[in-house]
Amino acid sequence: MSKSGHLFLSPMALYVHKYGGTSMGSIERIQNVAKRVAKWHDAGHQIVVVPSAMSGETNRLLGMAKEIMAQPDGRELDMLASTGEQVSVALLAIALQALGKQAVSYAGWQVPIKTDSAFTKARIRSIDDAKVRKDLNAGKIVIITGFQGVDADGNITTLGRGGSDTSAVAVAAAIKAAECLIYTDVDGVYTTDPRVVSEARRLKTVTFEEMLEMASLGSKVLQIRSVEFAGNYKMPTRVLSSLTDPLTPLAEEAASGTLISFEEDKNMEQATITGIAFSRDEAKITVLGVPDRPGIAYQILGPVADANIEVDMIIQNQSVEGKTDFTFTVPRGEYAKAVEVLNNSVKAHIGAAAINGDTKVSKVSVVGVGMRSHVGIASQMFRTLSEEGVNIQMISTSEIKISVLIDEKYMELAVRALHKAFDLDSAK
Amino acid sequence: MSKSGHLFLSPMALYVHKYGGTSMGSIERIQNVAKRVAKWHDAGHQIVVVPSAMSGETNRLLGMAKEIMAQPDGRELDMLASTGEQVSVALLAIALQALGKQAVSYAGWQVPIKTDSAFTKARIRSIDDAKVRKDLNAGKIVIITGFQGVDADGNITTLGRGGSDTSAVAVAAAIKAAECLIYTDVDGVYTTDPRVVSEARRLKTVTFEEMLEMASLGSKVLQIRSVEFAGNYKMPTRVLSSLTDPLTPLAEEAASGTLISFEEDKNMEQATITGIAFSRDEAKITVLGVPDRPGIAYQILGPVADANIEVDMIIQNQSVEGKTDFTFTVPRGEYAKAVEVLNNSVKAHIGAAAINGDTKVSKVSVVGVGMRSHVGIASQMFRTLSEEGVNIQMISTSEIKISVLIDEKYMELAVRALHKAFDLDSAK
Structure with a gap:
């Protein structure tokens, strides 16, 4: 893998890290996320983190609403569900502070991440990067709630299930990050399901269009809207494992997983089929x-x-x-x-x-x-x-x-x- | 009791209801709160509700933070703890909608309830009533998170433990409510502790200054800051039980509990000692x-x-x-x-x-x-x-x-x- 190798030559680059609910699933796991993020910051990079709610939390919250009413109002569901990510960002900020880092958390409305008013399935319209950039330049690690934003009337909106991936890619595009790293419980995208074909190989890179086809075919590594977002903004997005030791050497981690890239490989020797x-x-x-x-x-x-x-x-x-x-x-x-x-x-x-x-x-x-x-x-x-x-x-x-x-x-x-x-x- | 009886002659008055964590402690209890609020609305009154977080929730959230760090950052603690009330307001809005009412919930920053920046013990500076008034005039029941606000920089703040009482009284003062009703697990203020003196009587009214002395002496019915707030704004505030049948006739409920009043009783026959x-x-x-x-x-x-x-x-x-x-x-x-x-x-x-x-x-x-x-x-x-x-x-x-x-x-x-x-x- 060398395609994006040049990024790591930059003495200081800007990265967005996204962590899923499983990675944020307990205090200990949040502390591991903090260690991993701190490692990137220690290497001189600027880091924005977009975590999901702790696993199970969104279901717990929505379950209470459904107990009251079969089809609750979307606005109130978003008010309710958005708290899950708010808890995550605050805990992660505290975990980073415990490691001696300066960290600040923001809810979507504080950034703000502006969306339309389609409650429970809103679409991002714009992201203001001023506050984030100011904090980054002051040496802070910035943590932003995934999955949510605010509409023109000041109502909290959510992007729907899996929306944290979309938030992360959108934030990465808005702040012109070098790369958006999606940490998840698989270590990348494979040529096929390794449970079916033991010879399946992890792909070091995959194009945006291929990823879109894979995602729509059930390789549920990334939410399809986040892949579309990455495509629209040509944001290099890497899928990699959050299950490795958080203190894995940075160069090794930065080259791991699968990079969704936006240049077709010039190498004529490439495989015809991905x-x-x-x-x-x-x-x-x-x-x-x-x-x-x-x-x-x-x-x-x-x-x-x-x-x-x-x-x-x-x-x-x-x-x-x-x-x-x-x-x-x-x-x-x-x-x-x-x-x-x-x-x-x-x-x-x-x-x-x-x-x-x-x-x-x-x-x-x-x-x-x-x-x-x-x-x-x-x-x-x-x-x-x-x-x-x-x-x-x-x-x-x-x-x-x-x-x-x-x-x-x-x-x-x-x-x-x-x-x-x-x-x-x-x-x- | 007749002191504030005239309030109920008004065909439509504006009331603030405050419900504590125990009253909001389960889905069933939230549904009971909704029934009680709907009863008041059915009688033609405009209602703003200020609920606390579900009992145990604030401790659960802060417990996670303390697990990471002994003295977490105040800003992040407020970010974390404020989610408890946000969950409450959304669930209560849904429970009211399930009863066929129009209801809308707001977090403190959405109103906005502006505070200073003293995280974890902020003080309210101003409350904008425009949004609330518009909703009330449109026939909606408005539900506002207790315990929290937003500072001049857009950071979430909390008022400290018991701050929901203070929020309720402050909101009542800002919207010029006829009365602020604090529903709690006791049915009023007593001449002394009934566990010590079986002849203790519930006081129908108590002056603000007496309440302040009682509160500071361990009659922990109301947070002392909320009593001060009520005093500053001369907001008639009633302490009453949330444990009664939510469908208790309104006239009976409206005269129950203890009213903290701001006129000294003109009745010469009054007892010297309260x-x-x-x-x-x-x-x-x-x-x-x-x-x-x-x-x-x-x-x-x-x-x-x-x-x-x-x-x-x-x-x-x-x-x-x-x-x-x-x-x-x-x-x-x-x-x-x-x-x-x-x-x-x-x-x-x-x-x-x-x-x-x-x-x-x-x-x-x-x-x-x-x-x-x-x-x-x-x-x-x-x-x-x-x-x-x-x-x-x-x-x-x-x-x-x-x-x-x-x-x-x-x-x-x-x-x-x-x-x-x-x-x-x-x-x-």
Whole structure:
């Protein structure tokens, strides 16, 4: 890894550290976070920390509200839930002070981090860096609540679950940090799930677009909105482990994990494919014998969307004698509800012959920006699956991803075969 | 009770309700608070509620800080502790919404309640009523965090323990409420402790000055600063029970408890004495054989004050042959420390003969604004004690209070005898 190596040549750089709820889960863990942050500060860097609420705290708070009322008011939920991060920042400031550091904590409204007024799922509009910059220049470590901000009327808002990642990246962009370090309980992004393929390798770098595809495919390392934010602001973002010894030498820690970068690698030797993603959480539904006329896709999928069911892959067969079959996938947990919607609101209405489906399917994807400049990736993928006797039920493609839907019993086999076929087993 | 009866003739009055931590101690109790508040709102009144943190929460939060560091930074402690009330206001707003009421919660900084920057013991400087008034006029119930505010630099401050009472009275004064109702786990202020004198009666009204004396004498119904605040702003403040059925008829509830009033009762038939207060938590220290020269009191009490020990009653005996005895009382828990200070820093320095003391003493006081216009209260008090064979060790007086220090074994006897002698047993 050398891509961002130059950052560490700077005698003093500005970093944002983000720590998840597990890393902040007890007084002892908060003290470990403080040790890690102090180490970076000792090396001469300026540090802003964005911690999550202590693990379990947000659920505890929202649980009390739900005990009172099934659908509490969003404004009050945000007032309630935002306290979790406020507790975290104060405790972390105290832990840093106990180590002899100057540290100051801010709630989102104090920075301020301004958002729209969409309570419980607000979006950041602007971040004022004046106060933070002044503190940093005075030698202080600045700690800012993740997950929250303040709207134009002075109401507390939250960004929704996982919003602390987004806060961290947004703060990093606002203060023009050299890098945003997301400390979490995994040590980076892998070529595929190491529990499925023991040869899976940690990626030293991954592009923003690849990360977006991986995140949307269930590699839940980062909240997808934070990846989008990193992309919008071209903020180099590193995913690394908070489970290592907090006193790990800084140079080693700074090069660990996976860097989400925004320059495509110039190295021609790079692997064409970055990783193999997969999702078990799939179900397939086919509407048979549909009259092939304009608007039919909307007539089928409209009621499904109205029921708040997300549709992923969609294919429509070649029409035969004015009739066609229409197939799509939904999250497995929504399968029963989707079939019910189709039987009640769609089938008779459009004159479909039958509705059938399959909940024993999985999706496997090859992801890589390299495929933009390489032909034959799809054919290599299909050949590999064919050699293993895996039947492909559906296909969808994007510029940097090819996904196939297959029988779930072949999923591990397919992932392993593709991981090997695209040379991901070997060291990069 | 009729003193403030006219308030309830108003078709719509503005009230501040304050609920302590015990009243907010569980979801069920918060729902009871909501029922009680909704009842007042249903009757056409405008209501602002100032709740404390759920019982135990402030201790839990501060406990975590103390686990990290013995003397954490005040700013960060306030950041931490203020979350307790924020949780309370949000949950209460949700509980009121669940009853079909429009309710909105505010943290101190949102009102704003502006304070100085004395973290953990800040004092309120101003309260902006614009937002609150607008919400009230729109039919909303407004809920404001107790115990906290914001300083001129936008830092969260807290008012110190019991500060929610002070917040409530200050908010009531700022919005010109008709009355501030402090709901607590006692049902009012009594002529004396009912556990000592079964004939003790609840006072329907008490003057501000009497309340101040009672509060400072250990009738810990209200935080003393809140009583001072009520006095400064002449805010009628009622102490009443939060343990009654929340659906108690409003007229009955509005006349219950004890009203701290700011007009002296014009009724000539009123009792001369309002109540008998007492404190077991006393210790007496005598410095014997002190040279009687100017500055000697300071030389004795200065080192005691420097050790943060509060001195209460003080007497100096008539000088005999240039020597005198100097006696004072301290809280019983500070006795050993005070004696140590005197032995180490005072005795040899001033040439005192000896230091001795007694930890088995109690203070009993008769309190009442009536004694201003009645002579003979002190002599009646001393005669009563004499008839019971109780020896008086020290005496101190103020305009509305006479206190005596006695052997603790006579305390209950003295309180009962005085309660009877000053006609407090009979209905007013």
